[in-house]
Amino acid sequence: MTFAGTRRRPPTTGDDVPKGPTSADVAREAGVSQSTVSYVMSGKRPISPETRRRVQDAIDRLTYEPHAGARALAGHRTSTVAVVVPVDPDSSVQRLMVFVEEILLAARRRDHDVLLVTADEGPSGLRRVAGRSLCDALVVMGVGADDDRVDVARELPLPVVFIGIPDDAEGLDCLDFDFEAAGGLLVAELADLGHRTVDVLGWGPDVTAQGVNFVPRFERGARTAAAERGVELRWHEPAGEPDVGRVVDGALASDEVPGLVLATAVPATFRALADRGRRPGRDVDVVGLALDAEAEPHGLTATSPRPRDVSRRVMERVFALLDGDAPPGGERELAPAVLLRRRSTRTTPAAG
CATH class of the missing domain: 3.40.50.2300 (Response regulator)
Structure with a gap:
């Protein structure tokens, strides 16, 4: 190479x-x-x-090569x-x-x-x-x-x-990878668990500022699924671990079991939940977009972007x-x- x-x-x-x-x-x-x-x-x-x-006439007139x-x-x-x-x-x-x-x-x-x-x-x-x-x-x-x-x-x-x-x-x-379908799939999973409000930890400002193509595709899928299922999405762009903690605190302030979609910040979110004594799968439902190597250590219900495929x-x-x-x-x-x-x-x- x-x-x-x-x-x-x-x-x-x-x-x-x-x-x-x-x-x-x-x-x-x-x-x-x-x-x-x-x-x-x-x-x-x-x-x-x-x-x-x-076009060929223009090429000839301009002597373009x-x-x-x-x-x-x-x-x-x-x-x-x-x-x-x-x-x-x-x-x-x-x-x-x-x-x-x-x-x-x-x-x-x-x-x-x-x-x-x-x-x-x-x-x-x-x-x-x-x-x-x-x-x-x-x-x-x-x-x-x-x-x-x-x-x-x-x-x-x-x-x-x-x-x-x-x-x-x-x-x-x-x-x-079908990022649009992934966004819809994750929101639909939480909707099927009874969530009417879902917090999405999207990509931070440093990523969105780059204009990468997969961010709007993922968001489009998530918002379409939310509209179809009657789910309110609260979209966040955490710039670092303190921001992740604030999003988690806001989600936990609800009287209902919170639902979180993680497009990023998987380790930081699980640390924040552990610090607050909350266990995913019991006190909060968490789904995400993550490689298997990222998801498995946390037991994260996830869809992988399948880079090798x-x-x-x-x-x-x-x-x-x-x-x-x-x-x-x-x-x-x-x-x-x-x-x-x-x-x-x-x-x-x-x-x-």
Whole structure:
């Protein structure tokens, strides 16, 4: 496994990106969207002859050429898959590395190496890796809801698979866990135990500020299930363990058995409950989104985001594209959410 950059890189230089006219210039000249230009060049989607002619005429007038290094990829195989996974020094990489480990194992089974790109370079990072003929395919992680890499991904002449679903996913290969179903499943579980009010410990401000795609998907599922079941959701974004304690105190102030949904802060929540002499599964019902390794020590009723399953599906898609067994673009697949009940929830509602 090759590691490329563990520190934030300076902005790319002119040697790293195409000079002269860009695909955005071609789009303006032809009077079409930039994604349409990308589709004409990549062949990923059918385009009408008239639109194709306008785009080609604009390319000819502007003498636009895609990056020479990227064009060369069509005839050169490196037996390498690049994984673009921006790593913030202040964030935990535990969950990310579970994804990466499975990608590495899947690549080795096909005699491929993995190039791990950890610098947060945005679109220029994709261009740099593809333009230098470093890999045969790209796996993109750390996907934002409004991700500025999607237009570049559509344009590149090599397979690109996203782990995550950006808002603008048209023409992209995107695979992920079904976070929306998970949010709904957890709220429904508490509703079935008789809870009419549920406190959700969502992701903190440091995560939500990044605009990651899975946060709004999880919240959408939770709120939809709450509306359908007549449940009031109290949504919290704890910034640290003291905030978690305050949320727990507020939930415990009710005369009824509290219900908690943990999107994060699993250890901190269980510590707070223990400090207050409350036992999950008896004095409070707790469900969460957590890896099995996080859930099992606490007996947490949970749905796992299934990182290994997601990564296996991603690599199956990558090699199907490389082998020519699948058409590029437009594949969207979600690993289903499955609830595993443990001792943090009661088996029946408490008597009223």
